[in-house]
Structures are given as C-alpha cells and as structure tokens.
Amino acid sequence: MSVSVSDARIVPRAEEKQRHVSGWIGGSIVVLALVSALLTFLVLSGSTPVAPVHEVVIGVFVLNALLIIALLVIVIFEAAVVIRARKAGAAAAGLHVRIVGLFSFIAALPAILVAIIATVTIERGLEPWFSDRMRDAVFKSVEVADAYAASQCKSLGREIRILADDLTRAKPAFDADRRWFDSFLTARATSLGVPVAMVMQPPEKVIARANIDVLRNPPMPDKAAFEDAQAAPDPICVIPRNSRVFGTLMKLPTYEGSYLYTAREVDPLAVEFPAVARGAAVEYLAIDARRKGVQVAFASMYALIALILLLSAIWFGLSFANRLVAPIRRMIHATDQVSSGNFYVQVPIKRSEGDLAHLGETFNKMTAELRRQHDGLVTASGVIDRRRRFTETVLSGVSSGVLSLDSEGHITIINRSAEALLGTGGRLLGKPIVEIAPELASFVAEALHGRMRQSAGQVVISRGGQDRMVNVRATREGESLGAGLVVTLDDITDLVSAQRTAAWADVARRIAHEIKNPLTPIQLSAERIKRRFGKVIVEGKDVFDQCTDTIVRQVEDIRRMVDEFSSFARMPKPSLQREDIVETVRQVVFLWRVGNPETTIEEQLPHDAVQARFDRRLISQALTNVIKNATEAIEAVPAEEREGQARIDVRFERREDGRIVIDVTDTGKGLPQEQRQKLLEPYMTTREGGTGLGLAIVGKILEDHGGGIELLDRPDGARGARIRLWFPETGPVQEAESGAEGARNGSLGSDRDNNKNRTSL
Incomplete structure (x- = not known):
C-alpha cells in the first residue's frame, strides 16, 4: 500500500x-x-x-x-x-x-x-515655474493691465471733468428746458468723443442722456460704484462685468443726488486682461504659498x-x-x-503545478520501480538468508574445520571447529591465513596459483603446547586463477593415536603372550637348580646363588612388564557409579602425601561433596599415575637446580558446562615443547627405565569416561608442568563409544574457553 x-x-x-x-x-x-x-x-x-x-x-x-x-x-x-x-x-x-x-x-x-x-x-x-523671472512676468502682466486700465480711466476722467464743468454751468438750463439740456449734453459729448454720457440717480434712473447711437444699451454702474463715487472727490473708473466698456462715474454737486456717467467701448481683451492677469497673479501667489x-x-x-x-x-x-x-x-x-x-x-500530483507535477509523476514511477526491486531483493535476500543459515548450521555442526578465503588469502568465513583447531584468540575474519596458520601457506599458495584446483596433505599444527595432526584440503572455487578457496581441516590426531594405540595393544598382547609362556619354566628351572645343586656346590657358591637369584629377579621384572602390557592391551571397561569425586581425589592425595613426605602436596578441593558418574578405581589409578609422574619429574631435577621446595598442587574445578576438571601442577623438569602429544602414545617416555604406558593408560581411562587429558605448562611461566584431567560429570554420552571423538573435543575444550570473543559461523 x-x-x-x-x-x-x-x-x-x-x-x-x-x-x-x-x-x-x-x-x-x-x-x-x-x-x-x-x-x-x-x-x-x-x-x-x-x-x-x-x-x-x-x-x-x-x-x-x-x-x-x-x-x-x-x-x-x-x-x-x-x-x-x-x-x-x-x-x-x-x-x-x-x-x-x-x-x-x-x-x-x-x-x-x-x-x-x-x-x-x-x-x-x-522650479522654472516658480523662479524670479516667472514671478516678475506674472506681476508685470498685472502692472501692464493695470496701467492700460488706468490710462483709459485717466482719459475718461479728464473728459468727464470737462463735461461735468459744462453741466454745472448749464444747471439753469437743466432746470428750465430739459430738451435743450439734452441737446447740449449730446453736443458736448460728441465734441469730447464720449459715446455714452448721462446724468443718473442710483440705481439706474437716467435723468438726462446724450443722444448718440453708438451704444444703445450701455452697461450701467452697480450700486457699489455709486457708493464709491459718493465718497470720492474725483471720478472713479467703472468697468462693468461682462462688457466691452470702460466708464467713469462722478458725483454732480449741483445736481442733487445725481451722477455723471460716461463710457467708451474698447477691445474686449483690454477689459478682460486686467482681471485675468490679476486673477492669475493671485492664483500664482496662492500656488507658490x-x-x-x-x-x-x-x-x-x-x-x-x-x-x-x-x-x-x-x-x-x-x-x-x-x-x-x-x-x-x-x-x-x-x-x-x-x-x-x-x-x-508517493508524492501527491496537482496538475496546476505544471512541470513540477510531471516531476512528481516521474518520482512516483521511480519509487514504484524501487519498491518492486526492493521487494524482489527482500525475497531474494530471504532465500539467501535461509541458505546462509542452513550453511552456517551445517558448518557449525560438522567436526571438520572449514575456512573460506578470498583471492588474496584473507579469511572470509570460518566455523568453530576451525577456530578451535587453529587456536588463536581474537577476530579472525579478514586476516590473512599465512599469519593465522603459517603451516597452511603452502597448500593455499598451490591451490590459488597452481595449475590444479586442489591441494591436499597432512600437517602438524602446534597450538598451546599441543601438536595436532591435521588433514588439509584446499580447493579453488573456480577454474580461473585468483579465485577464492575453501579449506577443510580434519583433525586426525586422535585417529592416528587410536590407531597407534590399537597397534601397540595388539603388539603388547602378542609380546605378552610370547614372553609370558617361557617365563614360568625359566623361573622354575632356576629355582630347581638352586635347590638341587645349592648344597652340592661348595666352591663358588656365592656366585652360584647370585646368578640364580638374578635369573629369578629378572624373570619377575619381565613378568611385571608383561603384566603391564597385558593390562594396557586388556584395559577393562569402566563401571560407572554415582560417587563423590571430591572424596576420591582427597584419598589419592592423602596416600601420596603420606608416602612422599619430602614432597609438599597441596589440594584445592571444595568442602561439599560433588556427585559424578565415574569408575572410582580407574579414576584413582589415572590420578595416581599422574601424581607419580609428577614426583618422578621433581626427583629428576638436580638438587642444585631446584627453585624453592618440591611442590605438587592438585586443583579441583566443577565447570558450568558440566565438566569435572582436575589439574596437577608440579615443579619438576617440565614437558618438551615439541611433539608433546606423543607422550600420550604407548611406549613414549622421557624417563630412563620408564615403560611409556603411564600417560597412555591415563588417556585411555579418561577416553572411556568421555573426557581427555591435556599436557600444559605451568600458568606462572616457571619450570614445571600441569596435567589436566577432565571428564563429564554425567559420564560419557554413549558408554559403548570408543571415546576418540570425546578425546578430541576434550583436548580442544580449553582452547574454546580461552577464545570466547572469536568470530565464527
């Protein structure tokens, strides 16, 4: 979805x-x-x-x-x-x-x-419209208009004065004969060039008028003009509105309440220009303000x-x-x-977004394709993971060591068996095999760069003082050179040891059978010779007795050796009983402490009883053999070379994995560093006069108990050795089993304990 x-x-x-x-x-x-x-x-x-x-x-x-x-x-x-x-x-x-x-x-x-x-x-x-030049021009136009109006008014004023004087002198005629007066007024106005001349009383009453037909209906002065004329001693200039006339108005003193009004028609621009110029000047000043x-x-x-x-x-x-x-x-x-x-x-698509909508569609297609590929990869990954887990399970379950190397010889896969066999701590993945196991370098080089895909052989791997015989098989993964390798390691140490033990047991059985048969007649013959001829021989009797005693004694020694051969060849099966293992160890240590007072034997045992399934007699025999070897190893060190007192420490441990571990540590001459494991084989001994069967018998006893024996150095690095005996607390898994597999796993147990941080399958 x-x-x-x-x-x-x-x-x-x-x-x-x-x-x-x-x-x-x-x-x-x-x-x-x-x-x-x-x-x-x-x-x-x-x-x-x-x-x-x-x-x-x-x-x-x-x-x-x-x-x-x-x-x-x-x-x-x-x-x-x-x-x-x-x-x-x-x-x-x-x-x-x-x-x-x-x-x-x-x-x-x-x-x-x-x-x-x-x-x-x-x-x-x-700025140009409000400059000084523009201001002067505006006011000059007003002055020009005023000057023109003043000149017209001055001309009319001069004429109206003359006419007024004439009318003052003609006042008697005005009173006596109005018609004559009108004719007189007309004649004088005509002579003065005044088109309009009349005697008026406010507001528009005409008393006398010059009969000139130039202006039939001249504009009359308004009331304000009469008031101004009443107050002014001189004629006033009158410019009626909406007219083309310039006029003058003057009070006639001799005519009660009467005024003389004269007018002359001029160019309309001459009448309008002063008002326009003055209005423009006022507006200009207002705008400038x-x-x-x-x-x-x-x-x-x-x-x-x-x-x-x-x-x-x-x-x-x-x-x-x-x-x-x-x-x-x-x-x-x-x-x-x-x-x-x-x-x-998914990105929501909005068609109004244009190209971005197209980009969103492309993105949705991409995510759909990614989702399809992702689902396919998840499915494939699941299949691969199941196969990987199956492979890991198989590899972790097989007893053989398995390693996978890349073309440069670096470890890519390793199982637990290989880790335990190589016995190196730390992470092994990614490290070169030549550093981890130089013994395998020749097999790896031959398989990687040789003409054959496979290289096989046997090699001895020494880890922790133990030598393991390993069957090595390195196989190249592909036909081409430089491909990776799969290396298998089969630990055949116990198999070889078992084969040798079986061979030596058969040899011991045959030798014991062949030697034991004539021993009794020899001993009986020597004793009979001594009894029969011992009383007869007088001269050399001491020599005779010494020889016969030597024959009897050597026969007893040979018989004892043959008995050991027979015991090794016919090692009895353990009779497992649930008993206290701590008490068994304590009794063995006590007997050896009493019998060897010159050697300090200390035990580290728990106070409580530890019940386990084991054969008390065989385990006591095994521990006795180990302590015996420890005392002999201490005695083999010259007195002048001994460091401190002769000491044997017996330590008991019950581990969480259900194993019983008994460590016997001595201050003797120690164990050889090379081919140490061969000491567990029959007839291998470093002590003069030893039969080489002690540790072999111990190993056989522990194998029959499902455990093993380990030959170690002292943990503090001083001279001496530590022999570790271990077996499961519950006894062997299958009592009838030969125990070879248990011995192999047991010998590697300490390595597994010490390599808990190792990375493996």
Missing part, C-alpha cells in the same frame, strides 16, 4: 487550510489595494468627476493607509511563517527565503529608483501608491514562493523517506 507525502505529515491539514484562507484574504486585500491606488491616481489627476478637494484627498489617504496596514499585516504574517519554517529546518526553507528575498528586491529596487527620479523630476519641473505642501502631498500619495505596489509585489512573491516551494518540499520529504528505506511513499 502506497503512502502519500501528505499522509506523511509534511504539512498538517490544519496548516494547509490556514494557508488557503490566508491566501484568499491576502489576495482580496491586494486587489483592493491596487484598485484603491488606481482610483487615487485618477482622482488626483482630475480624470474623474470627483473633484480632488481637501475632504476627498483626506479620505483617499485614510483608505490607502488602512489598506497598507492590512497589506503589511498579511506580509508580516507570511514572512513570519517563512522564518519560522527556516528556523525549524523545514525542507526547502532556504530556497523559500531566497525566492521571497529576490521578489522583494525586484519590487523594491524599481520603486525606490522611481521615487528618487520622480522627486527630482517634480522638483526640477516646478502652498507649493511645498503640494509637493509633500504628491510625494506622500506616491509613497502610498508605491508602498501598496511594493507590498503587493512582496505578497505575490510570497504566494508564488509558497506555490513553488510546496511541491519541492513534498519532493524533498519524499526523498528523505526513500533514503530512510520507505519505498512506499
């Missing part, structure tokens, strides 16, 4: 839902902010029906500020998620941070550059818009980075799962 990466809990579902909601909220705020920035630009540029008045500008600023705060909160939240993932060591967190940083840099750099350029451009663009404020306002608005764009770009960068990093993060987690051995991981 496949396991998806989302199931592997890369991103918890609650966190995914939270990111989905925050994405929608962030996107909505970004869209609103961008729309607000666009509307702000349109409003301030006057491209909308909404006038950019103070209240509108303030509202736009507040709206943009709120949206910027919301954007800032969203961006900070997303950035905090990224930073928290980076600190937590999330997959692809570094890539996530780099992408966000890149987008932020790309968005911030143009905004900063445009802000600098825009600020400089606005400053440079406004609030220029800094305008610059700050535009800069602030641009900063708000730029900040909106920047934060929006950062949010888009975060969103894009999330969409880009999410599949990469799933992929990294999936590869981590595969590297840890989980080949059932």
